[in-house]
Structure formats: structure tokens, C-alpha cells
Amino acid sequence: MKDREIVVENLVKSYPGKVKVTAVDGVNFRVDEGKIFGFLGPNGAGKSTTIKILTTLALPTSGRALVGGFDVVNQATEVRRVAGVALQEIGIDPLMKSMELLVLQGRLFGASKSDATARAKELLELVQLSNAVNRQASTYSGGMRRRLDLAMALVHQPKILFLDEPTTGLDPISRRDVWGEVRRLNRELGITIFLTTQYLEEADELADTVAIIVAGQIAAEGSPTKLKAAMGEESINLIFDTPELAEKGRSTLEHTGDRLQLDRETVRLYLSKAAGSIPTVVTQLQNAGLAPISLTLTQPTLDDVFLQVTGQRLVATEVAQPKSTRSNRRVEVNK
Amino acid sequence: MNTKTLDIAASRPVAKKPLSLPVHIYLLVVRSLTSLLRTPEALLPPIAISIFFLVIYQSTLGKAAGFIPGIGGSYLGFILPLSIVSGSLSGSGIAAQNLVRDIERGYFDKLLLTPVHRAALLLAPILAGAVILGIQAAIVVAVGLLLGLQPATGFLGLLAVVGLGVLLGIGFAGFTVSAALGSGSAAATQGASFLFFPLTFLAPTFVPLALLSGWLEVAAKLNPITYVLEAMRALLNKGWDGNAISTSILACLALAVAMYALAVFALSVRTRRN
Numbered sequence: 001m002k003d004r005e006i007v008v009e010n011l012v013k014s015y016p017g018k019v020k021v022t023a024v025d026g027v028n029f030r031v032d033e034g035k036i037f038g039f040l041g042p043n044g045a046g047k048s049t050t051i052k053i054l055t056t057l058a059l060p061t062s063g064r065a066l067v068g069g070f071d072v073v074n075q076a077t078e079v080r081r082v083a084g085v086a087l088q089e090i091g092i093d094p095l096m097k098s099m100e101l102l103v104l105q106g107r108l109f110g111a112s113k114s115d116a117t118a119r120a121k122e123l124l125e126l127v128q129l130s131n132a133v134n135r136q137a138s139t140y141s142g143g144m145r146r147r148l149d150l151a152m153a154l155v156h157q158p159k160i161l162f163l164d165e166p167t168t169g170l171d172p173i174s175r176r177d178v179w180g181e182v183r184r185l186n187r188e189l190g191i192t193i194f195l196t197t198q199y200l201e202e203a204d205e206l207a208d209t210v211a212i213i214v215a216g217q218i219a220a221e222g223s224p225t226k227l228k229a230a231m232g233e234e235s236i237n238l239i240f241d242t243p244e245l246a247e248k249g250r251s252t253l254e255h256t257g258d259r260l261q262l263d264r265e266t267v268r269l270y271l272s273k274a275a276g277s278i279p280t281v282v283t284q285l286q287n288a289g290l291a292p293i294s295l296t297l298t299q300p301t302l303d304d305v306f307l308q309v310t311g312q313r314l315v316a317t318e319v320a321q322p323k324s325t326r327s328n329r330r331v332e333v334n335k
Numbered sequence: 336m337n338t339k340t341l342d343i344a345a346s347r348p349v350a351k352k353p354l355s356l357p358v359h360i361y362l363l364v365v366r367s368l369t370s371l372l373r374t375p376e377a378l379l380p381p382i383a384i385s386i387f388f389l390v391i392y393q394s395t396l397g398k399a400a401g402f403i404p405g406i407g408g409s410y411l412g413f414i415l416p417l418s419i420v421s422g423s424l425s426g427s428g429i430a431a432q433n434l435v436r437d438i439e440r441g442y443f444d445k446l447l448l449t450p451v452h453r454a455a456l457l458l459a460p461i462l463a464g465a466v467i468l469g470i471q472a473a474i475v476v477a478v479g480l481l482l483g484l485q486p487a488t489g490f491l492g493l494l495a496v497v498g499l500g501v502l503l504g505i506g507f508a509g510f511t512v513s514a515a516l517g518s519g520s521a522a523a524t525q526g527a528s529f530l531f532f533p534l535t536f537l538a539p540t541f542v543p544l545a546l547l548s549g550w551l552e553v554a555a556k557l558n559p560i561t562y563v564l565e566a567m568r569a570l571l572n573k574g575w576d577g578n579a580i581s582t583s584i585l586a587c588l589a590l591a592v593a594m595y596a597l598a599v600f601a602l603s604v605r606t607r608r609n
Contacts (some may be wrong), residue, residue, distance in 0.1 A: 080449065089440070094438075152445060
């Protein structure tokens with residue numbers, strides 16, 4: 001079914017000026033019906049620009065994008081009908097009550113007053129805000145506002161949902177709430193979801209397919225499992241009583257595995273078949289008279305994949321800023 | 336699969352045909368007013384200031400008015416229009432502040448993602464502002480009556496005075512709304528509303544037009560506020576003056592059309608998809 005697909009071909013967006021900035025530089029991907037697509041990358045990599053083009057808020061410089069079978073340039077109205085959008089900045093008037101906002105949104109999409117009201121009630125139930133209907137949105141917590149924003153995006157029953165950094169700035173519990181909601185929308189309603197995020201954990205948790213965008217180009221794409229298998233490394237982590245013992249452990253295991261890392265009391269041993277190597281490692285340590293206080297196995301994470309693809313580690317940091325500024329987070333890329 | 340939630344997806348098919356422009360305007364005006372009335376602390380100062388100046392002018396200049404030729408009637412009837420015009424100025428700022436808040440908070444983008452008529456996005460804040468300043472003008476008129484105002488044209492004349500104040504305010508609002516759309520910044524919008532402030536004084540503000548001369552007379556004759564003041568004063572102090580009323584309506588319409596064109600341009604810049 002075309003109406004739940006996204007197809008992007010050679011998408012380019014550049015801003016003219018003294019120094020020409022190319023925010024999106026020849027991006028290709030497709031999102032199949034009913035899938036969750038995770039678009040991952042640091043700030044400024046081109047995530048938000050891509051989502052703005054796909055949701056008709058910006059025009060591409062060249063290339064083509066079809067959302068639900070409609071061209072984002074020539075069929076913007078059709079795209080708006082088929083797609084729901086929750087942008088990074090929560091788009092609500094905090095002086096309004098959730099019911100008022102949802103009914104207005106429904107009416108602007110052409111629903112009658114009674115239909116819009118009924119739909120608003122259903123959505124408030126869906127996002128678990130039924131008991132906060134008669135409060136102004138300004139009294140809501142961050143997580144509640146996010147859920148209201150999600151409900152706003154769902155008013156017109158979109159077949160494709162765009163979520164731009166849906167959990168940025170949320171506490172871990174609210175984050176899990178949103179994840180649950182996203183999964184539910186996808187599984188129960190079959191909504192195709194395009195999600196940008198700067199949290200690797202989030203992409204890993206939710207997405208069927210992940211694309212990593214760096215400097216406007218897609219650096220890697222695939223299912224999280226595949227990407228991790230192809231690029232990540234498993235490791236055995238050993239913690240000793242003292243850094244001295246850890247150093248002894250390190251020299252004992254020097255020739256086991258592909259790579260070794262010593263960090264105070266911890267020895268990290270990278271090797272391709274970590275689980276199968278545990279007996280060997282334990283025997284070697286026993287022979288040397290060493291007993292680690294902890295032995296754990298680490299599966300590769302998307303973080304490792306990201307590191308391998310970009311040579312950088314993605315660190316999302318929350319920065320407290322005055323309310324008036326539009327963005328309240330920053331991404332630092334550490335070499 | 337959870338059938339209850341599936342029902343939610345299927346139960347309310349959203350109409351395919353978008354509503355008409357007047358309905359969109361109505362919906363958005365109601366929204367703006369709801370939002371505005373929830374911050375009465377922003378609405379009260381302009382009214383308070385209008386009333387303050389009315390009382391001050393009346394008490395300090397009222398006695399001296401006998402020495403100014405051409406006042407024609409009571410000084411209160413002469414100076415009350417000034418109070419209403421300055422109310423129109425501050426009222427237009429309220430409309431734009433509401434819009435700029437929507438832009439800053441991303442709600443404007445949310446509206447842009449619906450099939451809403453683009454003209455409704457402009458007209459709604461302007462008209463919501465007009466409603467607010469109509470209420471303001473009515474309050475100022477009521478205070479005038481308490482101070483002993485005896486309008487030459489009765490109740491209908493008072494309605495016409497309020498109407499002219501609203502019409503003038505719509506023109507101002509077109510300008511401040513343009514500033515809001517163009518800048519997307521609350522501070523710049525605030526600044527823009529002050530730009531009109533001097534216009535209040537490039538007019539027969541404290542004395543009749545006949546007493547102005549030189550560059551001030553030229554400026555006053557180019558200023559739409561002049562004709563609104565003249566018409567209001569005629570209504571309050573003289574009687575029905577068809578000529579003054581039609582000239583002032585034309586002046587307001589000219590201002591409104593020009594400012595609306597500016598606002599359309601500002602909206603197209605704001606919504607240009609680049």
C-alpha cells in the first residue's frame with residue numbers, strides 16, 4: 001500500500017549565501033508500510049531539515065520525496081492529510097485546554113463539531129490525558145505536553161507519523177511512556193513512523209530500520225541487529241579489586257582476543273565470539289592466580305556502530321537554558 | 336491486536352472537504368480570544384492608561400479649553416477621541432503579541448500543517464484584536480459618560496465613535512501583525528507598535544486642525560488619525576457630519592488595505608518553504 005510508504009530519492013537541500021551550506025546532501029532511503037524508521041545523527045547533521053522537507057514545511061533544492069505516494073513539492077495538501085507531524089518544539093498554545101486544542105485542530109481538518117469533539121475524547125483517552133481535559137496545557141508536565149502534541153498529530157488519522165526528537169528533554173520515565181505510545185501506534189494502528197533521534201538507545205529500542213546521517217549524508221543503514229552484527233564488537237569486561245590486579249589481568253590476557261583496554265580496575269577484552277571465549281579467559285586467569293570480582297559480557301551497541309561509521313561518539317547533553325530560547329538541548333561530539 | 340484502539344482509527348472519518356474561509360476565521364478568532372482573555376493582566380493596562388489620560392486631560396486642560404477657538408462643544412467631547420485612538424494603537428499591539436507567541440511556541444507551525452486557509456491565519460489575530468479594542472473603546476466611552484459627556488448624536492453616535500476606533504485599530508493591527516510575522520520576535524513586535532505612537536501627535540491632537548500650520552499641518556493632513564479624530568469630535572460635539580464620517584472611513588480603509596497587503600507579504604515570507 002503506497003499510502004503508508006515514504007520514498008526519498010537524491011534529496012538535496014542547500015542554503016545559498018556567502019558560504020553555501022548543504023544541510024542534506026543526496027539522501028536516499030525508503031520506509032516500508034507499517035515500519036518504524038529511525039533517523040539518527042548529531043545536531044546539524046540534517047535530520048530536522050529532512051523532516052521539514054518531508055512534512056512540507058520546507059522545499060528541497062533537488063531530488064524527490066514521496067510521502068504516502070504524494071509528492072512533497074507539488075502535492076503538499078495531500079501530504080498534510082496523510083501525514084501527522086509532531087515537531088521537536090511542542091506546538092501547543094499553553095493557555096488553551098487540551099480539549100479545545102484538539103477540537104480546533106480537527107475542525108481545521110474539516111471535521112464537524114461533533115465529530116471533532118468525539119475524536120478529541122478518543123485521542124485524550126489514547127494518550128492518557130482524559131483526567132486533565134479541563135486544565136490549561138501550561139499546567140502539564142513535559143511528558144503530558146509531549147503526549148498532547150502526539151494527540152494533535154493524530155487528529156486527522158494520519159497513515160504516516162513524523163516525530164522529530166520526540167523524547168528530547170524528557171525524563172527517563174516520560175521517555176519510556178512515549179516509547180510505549182509510539183510502539184502502540186505502530187503495532188495497533190499500523191501507522192508508519194519516521195522518527196529522528198539523537199539517542200542511540202531510542203533508535204535501538206524502537207526502529208525496524210536505522211539510518212545514520214552525518215554531515216547531510218547517510219553513513220549507514222539497516223536494522224539495528226544487522227548494523228550491530230556488521231560493525232559492533234562484543235566484549236568481556238572484567239573488574240578487579242585494584243588497578244594493580246587489573247594490570248596483571250591485562251598482561252595475562254594480552255594475546256587473547258582482538259584488542260584490550262585497561263581503565264583503572266576494569267579490563268575490557270574485545271573479541272568476535274565473546275561468549276565462547278569465556279572458558280579460555282577464566283582458565284588463563286586461574287592459571288595466573290587472578291580472580292576478578294565481576295565478569296560481564298557486552299553486546300555491541302548502536303553507539304559502537306556510530307563510532308565506527310563516523311569516528312565520533314554521540315553524546316546528547318541536556319543543557320538548562322531560559323525558557324524563551326527555542327531549543328533546550330545541545331549535542332556534543334567527542335572525538 | 337487490540338480491537339478497541341483499532342476502532343479509534345476507523346470510527347471518525349475526517350471530512351475530505353475543507354471548511355470555508357469564514358468558518359476558519361471564526362474558529363481562529365474564538366481561539367485567539369480564548370487565549371487572550373486568559374491573560375487579563377495583558378489587557379487591563381491599555382484600558383487603564385486610556386482612562387488615566389482621559390481623566391488627566393479633562394482635569395488639567397478642560398478649564399483652559401474655553402480659550403481655544405474651534406473646540407465647538409465640550410472639551411471632554413474634544414479629547415475623548417484621543418483616548419480612543421490611543422486605545423486602538425495599544426489594542427493592535429495585543430493582537431500581534433498573541434500571534435508572535437504562537438510563532439515562538441511552534442503553534443503557528445502546527446496550524447500551517449493543517450489545510451487552514453492562509454488568509455484566516457492573518458485575519459483571525461487582526462479581528463480578535465478588533466474585538467478587544469472595541470471593548471476597550473466602549474469602556475472609555477462609558478467612563479466619558481460618567482464624567483458628564485453629552486454626545487450630540489446620542490447613543491448611535493457613540494456606537495459610530497467606537498466603530499471608527501475599531502476600524503482604525505484594524506489598520507494598525509495589520510501593521511503590527513506584519514511585524515510579528517516578519518520578525519517572529521516579541522521585542523520587535525513591541526517596537527513596531529511604538530512606531531505609531533508619534534502619529535497620534537502629528538495630528539490635531541490638542542487643538543483643532545485649523546490652528547495647526549507649517550509642516551505639522553502637512554503631516555496632520557496626511558495622517559489618517561486626523562480624519563478619525565475630526566469625525567469623532569464632530570459626532571460628540573456637533574452632530575451628524577456625513578462628510579467627516581465618510582472621509583474618516585475612507586482614511587481607515589486606505590490604511591487597512593495598505594497594511595493588509597503588507598501583512599499578506601509578511602505571511603508569504605514567513606511561510607515560504609525554504
